[in-house]
Amino acid sequence: MEILETIGFDLGHGETAVTKAIVESIEPPQMLEINNKKNQITALGWHPQLGYLVGEQALIQAGVTQLQISFKQKPNHDPDYRKTISTFVATYYRLLQESKQIEGGTTSYFYVGCPSGWSVSEREEYQKLLQTAGIPHLNVVPESRAAFMQAKEAGRLEYEKLKSSVLIVDIGSSTTDFTLVKSLHEIPVDFGSNALGASLIDRAIFERTLAKHDQKALLEKVFKEYPHHQARCELACRKAKENYFSNEQLYSDSQSFARGFESINEQIYFIPQVNKLIMEEILNQPLPELGQKSWMQAFRAAVSEAKQKLDQQNIVPKLLLMTGGASRMKFTHQICQEIFPEPETLLRPDPEPERCIALGLARVGRWDLRATAFKQEVNKLFESQKLKDLIERQIPELVDLLIKPLADNLIESAVRTGIKDWQKNQIRTLVDLETSMKERAEQWLKSDRAQKIINNQCISWFNNQIQPDLAAETDPICRQFHIPRSSLRFEEGIDPTFVNPELRIGDAILADTVAFIVNVVIGGGTLASIITLILTGHFTWPIALVYGASVMAAGMELNRQGVKEAIKTNVDVPSWLRPSFLNDKKIDDICKQIKPELEKVLQEQLTANQEAFEQLIAKVEQGLQKALSAKVQEAIILIQ
Template identity: 85%
Template sequence: MEILETIGFDLGHGETAVAKAIVESIEPPQMLEINHKKNQITALGWHPQLGYLVGEQALIQAGVSQLVISFKQRPNNDPNYRKTICTFLATYYRQLQETRQIEGGENSYFYVGCPSGWSISDREAYQKLLIEAGIPQLNVVPESRAAFMQAKEAGKLEYEKLRSSVLIIDIGSSTTDFTLVKSLSEVPIDFGSNALGASLIDKAIFERTLANHEQSSLLEKVFLEYPHHQARCELACRKAKEDYFSNEQLYSDPQSFARGFESINEQIYFIPQVNKLMIEEILNQPLAELGQKSWLESFRHSVSEAKEKLEQLNIVPKFVLMTGGASRMKFTHLVCQEIFSEPETLLRPDPEPERCIALGLARVGRWDLRAAAFKQEVNELLDSQKLKQLIERHIPELIESLIKPLADGLLENAVRPGVKDWQQNKIRTLADLETSMKSRAENWLVGDRSLQIINKQCISWFNHKIQPDLAAVTDPICRKFQIPRSSLRFEDSIEPTFVNPELRIGDAILADTVGFIINVVIGGGTLASIITLILTGHLTWPIALVYGASVMAAGMELNRKTVQETIKTNLDIPSWIRSSFMSDRKIDDMCEQIKPELEKVLGEQLTANQQAFDKLIGKVEQGLQKALATKVQEAIILIQ
């Protein structure tokens, strides 16, 4: 069955959110709802009559006898953990299907996030565990990749930033991860502190509230016997924390408090409360989970460590993207601004961190599928005979474009100066003239001026013949995947920063073509044919007609070829006769007369060298394939 939609499933330690993207559309993904909310507390409850409940319903439904919260962690073999994760995901999946928000089955592909600090083996184990929930198609990807994709496609990262280096700081409930995305690479370089999560702050508030509670001993017994009451109280602590960091200015007064509330029974209440002074104490108290470092100290150390690792790679990130629900805590922004200072690095917290990962996961899934299909279409083009046929079809036009400038260049740089030297008696015999013209021709052909001429003609041929036909087969691919046509063209792009100047025609392609032409003219007999044409038709035989009697040897009549060879190698015509026989005007006339013949010989010689042109076609085809493959790697970042 066809995959119609990608589902971004952000199973967080504190909250869970789900988004959906349509594969064949570039419209932004849509958030899905459970219990009429787009974000849910990560909670799983058991009700004797209603069965398993998730999110808010598990918290508020009367009669829930079992409740588990904040259960996301690195995969392990604990059967309770495995059962909780699978049941939670299966319940979510069932509710999304029942409310007809997803297609389900083979039509839906789930992308679930994990901390980017997890190893590949952790991801594989987590993916294997989640598949046990009964979801047919599921993939686990780093949450940092989702954050990057969401920022990219939501327009929060300019193209220049996308091509440079972006540091993603994902502050979650259970972990804080640092991920570098460089030069459009979709494979982050990961490092991070996997114990530094914002839930440690919730726990510290819980322990502080419990210690100060007038019935703390009784509460400890209740929590031990009824763990779901402790889970609710921990959530109350989390709500107090979130309220504080959402309205910090309100709670700077020592008499003002952000509060949570949980009723154990009609006589016992659990009311966590915090203000600025209390939060500062909590953030600076040593925590066993962090090796007796405080939360603030550990965060500052982790950000500094990330910067040091980047400096070791000689990287200064152009952009720091902060995401994760805990990135709303203002002090984290201040720490990051202090360590990564502007203007070298710009700091930008995600405006909706609680939805960023779910939306990004849905985008990652759609991008993966569309990018794979895009590369497959281009590969099919490269594997077909279309490129070869396209080049082969335009070879006669390349030959035609080269004939006139090559003929003009050879006349002006080899023929005319050679004959002029012979006229002025600087060259003794016509055989010497032949050697001189050949040397001059070869020197000119490998010189800068000749290379410029051939370069110009080859580039013009590529741009006006190859490129339009190539665009005719690549443009439909770009239209299908809704990216600029210039993405697979060798010309300026709508986004100039995405153009590699080396790929306008391709230095390798150009070098192969120019080298081929020179080799054919010099080494393929073309040059010898040209010089023979000039000497035989315009010098040797006319001289033989004038000096025929003087080249008879011992009364023996010479045949035409023998006369020509004898005159060419032996006859040293006096200088005063040379200037009369071949005046400057006659040299000009001769060059004009030779030009059509020269062009004809060049055309015939180049066209006749089919074997060499087959090699050229192969080289140009390989060059185009390589250049297109490089363009594809740059173009896929534009796919949505």
């Protein structure tokens, strides 16, 4: 069955949020609600009559006998952990289906996030565990990828920055993850033991509040016998922390406090409270989970280590994206900005960090499906005969484009230059002239100059002939996936190697025609024109030249052909006669006279050389596929 929607499932250590994106739409994902709230405390409770409850309902429902909170961690074989995770996801799935917020079944594809520091094997094991919840289609992806996709599609990343280096700092409840996104590829930045989660701050507030409580001993006894009461009290500490960091200025006064509240019974209350002075003490107290570093010290050390590792690779991120609910703590922004200063690195905290990952996961899912479909459509074009046909159809145009510049340059480089040398008495006989012109023609046809002309004509051919036909095939694909038509066009030009791979006139395409062109047109045609001038010029000195002493002595009676051969072989026109006999105007006339014949021969020989052009068609098709494939890799980031 066709997948209609992607579900972003952000199962966090502290909070959980779910979103939905329609696969065939480019509209932003929508937040889904559980218990009429878009974000829920990650909590699972058991009620004897109501069964399993999640989120706020698990916390406030009277009669809940078991309560689990903050249970996200790396996959392991603890049966209680595995049951808690599987049951929590299955309950969420059931509630979303019952409320008709998702289609469910095989039409919905769930994308669940995990810390980017998890290994591939840990990610795979986590995916297997989640699939026990009974969701048909489910995939686990790094949360950093979701943060990047959300920033991209929400318009906070320009295209050029998308292609550059972006550092994502995800400060979660259980971990802080650093991920470098370079050329659209994610690279986790490890910095040792990663226990740097904001829940450590909650725990520190809890321990401080418990230590100062008037009924500490009684509370400890209650917590031991009824763990769900401790879980609720820890959540109250988290609430106090969030209230504080949501508006720190309100609590800078020593008499102002951000508070949480939990009632154990009618006589016992647990009321954590923090202000600026208390929070500074908590953030700077040594924590055993962090090797006796304070939370602030550990965060600064982690950011510094990430900076050092990037420096070792000569990488300066253009952007630093901050996400995760704990990224609302302003001091984390200040530390990141100190270590990654502007303007080299721009700081971009996510405006809705508690929703960022869920939204990004739904976008990642939709993007994955649409990007796969996009590549499949382009591959269909590759697998068809369309590319080959459109190239083959335009080969006559390429021949026409090559003929004139080849003819012009052969005449200038071989014929005109050779005759000028003869005119200047640098070449003795017409036989020597013929040899010189042949050598010059062959050298030019194999020269870089000839190759450059061919490259330019091939590019012109591609832009004016191939490109419009190609656009007719690729534009509908771009429209289908809502990306600019230019994404699969080569409007800025194309590398000559793609449209002219190894097209060497001297030793490839014209290999079989060079000798013919040189002998028939350049050699025979040019010399015939010069000999005609001799035979039809002033009668007195040409005869003397033709019937030289060496010829007459042999007693030969020369026919016309014999005269021509004798002139070619024996006549050495005096240097002082040559400029007047063959002036520049006559040289121009000779060049004009042989040009149509040269163009005709080039046309015939190029057109007849089918095998060479079949090879060219195949090579251009391969080059075009390679170029389009590169375009596809650039274009898929634009898909929404």
